[in-house]
Amino acid sequence: MLRITRKFPVNALKSSILCHEHVYFRKTKFRIISVTQQNCNLRNYSSPPGDVKSLRSVINPHISRIRNIGIMAHIDAGKTTTTERMLYYSGYIRTLGDVDDGDTVTDFMVQERERGITIQSAAVTFDWKDYRINLIDTPGHVDFTVEVERCLRVLDGAVAVFDASAGVEAQTLTVWRQADKHQIPRICFLNKMDKNNASFTYAVESIKQKLKAKPLLLQLPIGEAKTFRGLVDVVTKEQIIWKPTSDLDDGKNFEQTLLLEADDPSLFQEVQDARNALIEQIADLDDEFAELVLGEYSENFDLIPADKLQSAIRRVTLAQKAVPVLCGSALKNKGVQPLLDAITMYLPAPNERSYEFLQWYKDDLCALAFKVLHDKCRGPLVFIRVYSGSLKPQSAVYNINKSCTERMSRLLLPFADQQIEIPSLLPGNIALTVGLKQSATGDTIVSSKASAVAAARRAGRGAAGEKSAGDVESLLLAGVEIPDPVFFCTIEPPSMAKQQELDNALSCLQREDPSLKVKLDPDTGQTILCGMGELHIEIIHDRIKREYGIETYLGPLQIAYRETIINASQATDTLDKTVGDKRHLVTAELEVRPRLGERATTKPVIQYAASVIEGLPKELQGAIENGITNSCIQGPLLGFPVQDIDVTVQSLTVHPDTSHTMVSACVSRCMQKALKKAGIQVLEPLMNLEITVSEDHLSAALADLAQRRGSIQEIQSRQDNRVVVASVPLAEMMGYSTVLRSLTSGSATFTLELASYQALNSQEQSALLQRRMGLV
Numbered sequence: 064m065l066r067i068t069r070k071f072p073v074n075a076l077k078s079s080i081l082c083h084e085h086v087y088f089r090k091t092k093f094r095i096i097s098v099t100q101q102n103c104n105l106r107n108y109s110s111p112p113g114d115v116k117s118l119r120s121v122i123n124p125h126i127s128r129i130r131n132i133g134i135m136a137h138i139d140a141g142k143t144t145t146t147e148r149m150l151y152y153s154g155y156i157r158t159l160g161d162v163d164d165g166d167t168v169t170d171f172m173v174q175e176r177e178r179g180i181t182i183q184s185a186a187v188t189f190d191w192k193d194y195r196i197n198l199i200d201t202p203g204h205v206d207f208t209v210e211v212e213r214c215l216r217v218l219d220g221a222v223a224v225f226d227a228s229a230g231v232e233a234q235t236l237t238v239w240r241q242a243d244k245h246q247i248p249r250i251c252f253l254n255k256m257d258k259n260n261a262s263f264t265y266a267v268e269s270i271k272q273k274l275k276a277k278p279l280l281l282q283l284p285i286g287e288a289k290t291f292r293g294l295v296d297v298v299t300k301e302q303i304i305w306k307p308t309s310d311l312d313d314g315k316n317f318e319q320t321l322l323l324e325a326d327d328p329s330l331f332q333e334v335q336d337a338r339n340a341l342i343e344q345i346a347d348l349d350d351e352f353a354e355l356v357l358g359e360y361s362e363n364f365d366l367i368p369a370d371k372l373q374s375a376i377r378r379v380t381l382a383q384k385a386v387p388v389l390c391g392s393a394l395k396n397k398g399v400q401p402l403l404d405a406i407t408m409y410l411p412a413p414n415e416r417s418y419e420f421l422q423w424y425k426d427d428l429c430a431l432a433f434k435v436l437h438d439k440c441r442g443p444l445v446f447i448r449v450y451s452g453s454l455k456p457q458s459a460v461y462n463i464n465k466s467c468t469e470r471m472s473r474l475l476l477p478f479a480d481q482q483i484e485i486p487s488l489l490p491g492n493i494a495l496t497v498g499l500k501q502s503a504t505g506d507t508i509v510s511s512k513a514s515a516v517a518a519a520r521r522a523g524r525g526a527a528g529e530k531s532a533g534d535v536e537s538l539l540l541a542g543v544e545i546p547d548p549v550f551f552c553t554i555e556p557p558s559m560a561k562q563q564e565l566d567n568a569l570s571c572l573q574r575e576d577p578s579l580k581v582k583l584d585p586d587t588g589q590t591i592l593c594g595m596g597e598l599h600i601e602i603i604h605d606r607i608k609r610e611y612g613i614e615t616y617l618g619p620l621q622i623a624y625r626e627t628i629i630n631a632s633q634a635t636d637t638l639d640k641t642v643g644d645k646r647h648l649v650t651a652e653l654e655v656r657p658r659l660g661e662r663a664t665t666k667p668v669i670q671y672a673a674s675v676i677e678g679l680p681k682e683l684q685g686a687i688e689n690g691i692t693n694s695c696i697q698g699p700l701l702g703f704p705v706q707d708i709d710v711t712v713q714s715l716t717v718h719p720d721t722s723h724t725m726v727s728a729c730v731s732r733c734m735q736k737a738l739k740k741a742g743i744q745v746l747e748p749l750m751n752l753e754i755t756v757s758e759d760h761l762s763a764a765l766a767d768l769a770q771r772r773g774s775i776q777e778i779q780s781r782q783d784n785r786v787v788v789a790s791v792p793l794a795e796m797m798g799y800s801t802v803l804r805s806l807t808s809g810s811a812t813f814t815l816e817l818a819s820y821q822a823l824n825s826q827e828q829s830a831l832l833q834r835r836m837g838l839v
């Protein structure tokens with residue numbers, strides 16, 4: 064496990080077994096599929112969410128009233144706690160859950176509650192002041208980055224949560240980059256303002272420096288750390304002070320008044336300055352607002368109406384020219400209601416985002432499956448975001464990726480571990496479907512094959528003939544990029560009789576989690592599990608046990624190395640085989656070269672000599688490329704993927720009766736020969752490591768790092784802590800969390816992220832070879 068500071072006051076009782084049952088609520092006429100807990104003292108989820116009625120009265124709100132929002136951040140910044148407060152203030156839960164007590168709504172997996180971390184993203188739907196908010200709480204741990212990525216695909220906006228005492232942390236940078244990639248407008252929420260070393264100024268500065276973003280300070284805190292008690296809205300100059308009622312401090316009770324100079328002259332001046340700075344900043348970024356400021360209000364910025372300023376902030380945020388910054392303390396129940404207001408006010412509605420593909424579908428259904436959950440009773444539950452057209456239960460839909468028609472039986476609105484059955488779903492919304500058996504994460508769903516073909520025709524025309532009318536591929540909404548796993552290990556069932564069950568469990572888990580890879584070792588026949596980190600594999604192992612009832616044995620965790628070639632080389636091979644009355648005869652000559660420049664891709668670049676490519680049938684070309692790509696999956700030295708090579712097919716002679724399979728086999732064998740001749744270099748994953756450690760324990764952490772072939776790039780100061788930025792081979796990091804915990808008395812945290820692959824020196828390479836061959 065990579066994260067080490069969290070203390071878990073979770074007792075055995077709280078690791079409840081969750082089981083599904085169907086509960087009917089006649090009053091609301093909704094069937095609420097709920098989760099009950101056995102043997103535990105957690106919140107009772109079998110009661111309906113507080114405001115189901117409002118969900119029913121507006122099943123499909125006007126698109127301008129929908130916000131599809133993600134919550135993203137570094138691990139532990141407070142995403143789940145903030146989400147829990149949002150659900151509470153919006154009326155959907157009646158008691159506040161706590162991550163540390165393991166009873167939040169969105170962290171509903173047993174492992175999440177036990178460990179106090181988010182593993183799966185959870186989608187919740189709730190209403191806030193006439194707005195429908197579909198909110199996704201994403202994991203912060205680097206092992207679950209793919210989960211974040213696939214959620215970002217369907218979001219229109221995001222709230223980036225920061226620990227105000229730490230500012231921008233390692234994983235914040237990763238999720239921020241992901242949001243940049245998907246061009247998602249954001250709001251920053253500086254959480255944990257109650258912490259001892261919380262600093263609004265420090266956190267804002269780190270947003271500027273590290274994220275290179277332009278923060279728009281929409282609030283100023285009133286007090287910091289222990290004295291934090293409220294905030295001032297810079298736009299309206301209103302102060303919001305939270306006041307606990309006599310018996311309850313749930314944050315519902317706050318006073319909102321205009322800040323007067325007499326209240327606090329220095330704060331008043333600070334707010335005045337901040338408002339003027341904000342106005343100047345927005346005027347620089349928005350021409351419409353600039354005109355207003357220079358014209359009508361040039362003499363006195365104070366007279367600029369709040370709504371004019373808010374509209375300009377919205378335009379700037381939507382155009383991603385700057386990010387609004389708000390602050391609060393989710394745990395102490397402060398600042399979350401204004402954050403909800405800001406979500407509705409400054410983040411886009413679905414129809415304010417531009418998607419090129421919408422014009423191809425017009426009013427036809429176009430939706431994206433972005434997450435799959437396996438439910439023992441109901442089979443796969445597929446989360447879908449509708450972009451155009453409408454989705455209805457008991458209807459057939461066409462999956463473009465799988466080229467198949469599927470029947471959807473039911474449509475549900477997700478309320479974390481409860482779902483509400485609905486009769487239809489219109490554009491901009493997110494829902495769960497029951498009955499889709501083939502659809503997986505990233506698939507594009509339309510109403511029928513004919514509709515896909517019609518859309519393809521429109522797409523072809525739109526692109527001025529660049530795309531052929533029948534090119535259905537162009538209609539696929541971009542999939543999720545999945546990084547290669549860095550760890551693997553064997554997994555074995557308790558007996559051969561259980562192998563089939565294990566295979567089934569693994570295939571279900573893979574549909575849910577595309578970053579989990581499963582393969583067969585061709586030599587031993589063992590099943591190999593490949594994952595993004597130690598925690599990822601640990602969680603999968605645990606889920607197989609708890610959810611599928613199979614006690615499996617994991618082999619030692621191993622590093623996924625890579626292979627590459629040192630020199631260029633050529634090889635020729637001939638395959639001559641008679642099968643039945645057919646003679647298969649093929650001769651191939653290939654050249655392989657190390658690729659310079661672009662690095663770290665296992666996809667070989669394939670070229671053809673002019674004499675080969677001329678008149679080469681497409682199917683034969685496919686067979687050649689199959690052979691080349693297959694031989695790169697398992698390198699000739701240790702069987703690891705081969706990266707960064709260029710291949711040229713110099714010549715190819717094929718006897719007329721030869722099958723394509725034989726061509727592939729010959730090319731593959733020829734490739735192996737050429738690769739061996741070229742000399743193999745083993746590459747190991749090099750990780751970016753960031754350790755946050757107190758001054759007292761810094762030298763112990765550094766000394767340990769030196770023994771791990773670590774190279775220190777920078778030591779930064781973060782409030783009272785030091786942050787060590789280093790790169791270190793993954794092979795040296797096995798079990799690091801335990802070591803660091805004992806070296807620093809549990810006070811340090813670290814994150815580990817794949818940076819690149821680096822060559823092993825010859826001694827390390829031969830030692831690894833010997834280990835792999837079982838010689839040492």
Ligand SMILES: Nc1nc2c(ncn2[C@@H]2O[C@H](COP(=O)(O)OP(=O)(O)OP(=O)(O)O)[C@@H](O)[C@H]2O)c(=O)[nH]1
Pocket residue numbers: 136137138139140141142143144145162163179180181182201202203204254255256257258391392393394395
């Ligand atoms: N002091 C303080 N602690 C907070 C605040 N918000 C959350 N926490 C604590 O921070 C820890 C992490 O909170 P979570 O809400 O689980 O954070 P997260 O970002 O969802 O964590 P992951 O999902 O594991 O990435 C818990 O111990 C919370 O009680 C806050 O406003 N102030």
